[in-house]
Amino acid sequence: MSENKFKTTSGIEIKETYSYKSDREEKPGEFPFTRGIQKDMYRGRLWTMRQYAGFSTAEESNKRYHYLLSQGTMGLSVAFDLPTQIGYDSDHEMAEGEVGKVGVAIDSLADMEILFEGIKLEEITTSMTINASASVLLAMYIALAKRQGADLKKISGTIQNDILKEYAARGTYIFPPRPSMRLITDVFEYCSKEVPKWNTISISGYHIREAGSNAVQELAFTLSNGKAYLKAALEKGLDINVFAKRLSFFFNCHNNFFEEIAKFRAARRMWAKITLELGATDPKAQMLRFHTQTGGSTLTAQQPLNNIVRVTNQAMAAVLGGTQSLHTNGFDEALSLPTEAAAKIALRTQQVIAFESGITDTVDPLAGSYFVESLTDEIEKAAWDYIEKIDDMGGSVVAIEQGYIQQEIAEASYRYQIEIEEGSRVIVGVNKFAQSVEGITETMEIDDAVGKMQTAKLNKLRSERNNEAVMRALEDLRVAAQSDKNLMPYILTAVECYATLGEICNTLREIFGEY
Incomplete structure (x- = not known):
């Protein structure tokens, strides 16, 4: 941003900061x-x-x-x-x-x-x-x-x-x-x-x-x-x-x-x-x-x-x-x-x-x-x-x-x-200034067919990926979860061979339990 932008509509220059007298003189960025x-x-x-x-x-x-x-x-x-x-x-x-x-x-x-x-x-x-x-x-x-x-x-x-x-x-x-x-x-x-x-x-x-x-x-x-x-x-x-x-x-x-x-x-x-x-x-x-x-x-x-x-x-x-x-x-x-x-x-x-x-x-x-x-x-x-x-x-x-x-x-x-x-807290249009007609009709609707589409994608994924690699990666994650190793590399390996979110989380549920 160029310096000449910092003026009011009347042309008064705006300073970078304004201060007032107080016990502590604080500066931005400090x-x-x-x-x-x-x-x-x-x-x-x-x-x-x-x-x-x-x-x-x-x-x-x-x-x-x-x-x-x-x-x-x-x-x-x-x-x-x-x-x-x-x-x-x-x-x-x-x-x-x-x-x-x-x-x-x-x-x-x-x-x-x-x-x-x-x-x-x-x-x-x-x-x-x-x-x-x-x-x-x-x-x-x-x-x-x-x-x-x-x-x-x-x-x-x-x-x-x-x-x-x-x-x-x-x-x-x-x-x-x-x-x-x-x-x-x-x-x-x-x-x-x-x-x-x-x-x-x-x-x-x-x-x-x-x-x-x-x-x-x-x-x-x-x-x-x-x-x-x-x-x-x-x-x-x-x-x-x-x-x-x-x-x-x-x-x-x-x-x-x-x-x-x-x-x-x-x-x-x-x-x-x-x-x-x-x-x-x-x-x-x-x-x-x-x-x-x-x-x-x-x-x-x-x-x-x-x-x-x-x-x-x-x-x-x-x-x-x-x-x-x-x-x-x-x-x-x-x-x-x-x-x-x-x-x-x-x-x-x-x-x-x-x-x-x-x-x-x-x-x-x-x-x-x-x-x-x-x-x-x-x-x-x-x-x-x-x-x-x-x-x-x-x-x-x-x-x-x-x-x-x-x-x-x-x-x-x-x-x-x-x-x-x-009524001690006013919410305009709710408990004060209400009206009978709200005047909005268009809303976003999500089709229930999305679940079927995702299920079809999952079935296709599981039939086409290397399932042996997935099982190996999940087993490695299970073993690591029982140790104090950092789990991120194991999760990344599982993800890269197209293990699903649910498969990875279920592997950890077996070790950590659910809350």
Whole structure:
């Protein structure tokens, strides 16, 4: 971006940063990063405009990816269907009625090849929202990159890989907490050597918030989970100055504009202190980098076009809070997966903010606001109180095993719902300004025939692949799972001979058990 762009419409020059008198004179790009992780923030480089998409078959999702890329999206974000998320092939009885419904069905490397057909993995960044089966889907992505002839040292993207929030808030887990933590640290270790630009975990507050937590709980529980991952990696003997650089976070942006901005500023400051306490000395290992998604649970089925305003409000808060990457929800998502038209207006919302609003012209525009600075401090203090309580219990894993975090989220969710029902919290078009005709008819429908199509593909795959090689690879994985070896190379070998997701996960179920 050229310097002459940073002026108001009246021609007033906009400075890179503004300060106010306070006890601490903080600069962007410096510890504790309250004001942003880069000195020049969006003046130097905009956030990644990443649209979350995936539905039906790999073929259909591939078409949507090409469409989004043609419309100016800067990174892909893959939504997987429920069977894929919990390690079942599409022809498993547990998958019936769910194939391709809330994301794309990926059963094997063959599906991954179709999903990214015509897209060079070396030239884009990809985020994959997958947790319990993350190691398998990441292995498929790496295998595909190798087939494309890509330099694995240049492949970049993010795998969510955050199992603790699944136990606390979301529910798509397979194995018990401790073997799950082993798989996560195996990914950390493998990628630090083989795929060094890959973000090996996206520690997610998003789903904690969607389950009903408030902003302080989202922040506290997410950072507490992050702390547990840091400690698990340290126990494995990994160097915090290496692996902490590849951790990223995933936050929700809800309706309360200033609270959300303050939450993001407090998050950076708190994570910098947590990493420092655990031995991180490299500033890049102390930085909290995060992706934001606007709040799915804030979208209403009533008067759905109002959701465009909600999404805009939330997206602006995320940008003012200093996000590195952003997904904006489609206005119709309370009714169905987003239509192409809804996906486009969601992307255009980001582009209007980036190129027309002027809020990207200076770093941390709300710094020095008495309200925002005070709110940042208050949110931080309330979040530390939670983290100290969880630490006293023995950390996040213990707090989850004892049901403490789940109970806190449930109580906050209940209070929020009561406020809506009593009318003390206004939701426009729901409990105030309601109308009888909603005025939207077109929604996205997923055909149940997708399950049959995936089953036919699986039958063909199993008849054509080298089944002896598959059995050998699965046996090697089974033996390795009983030792303390890193499992990623074994999973990658199985994937490359077209073992299915379900076959790999079932092999691990035999050793680790189910939760």
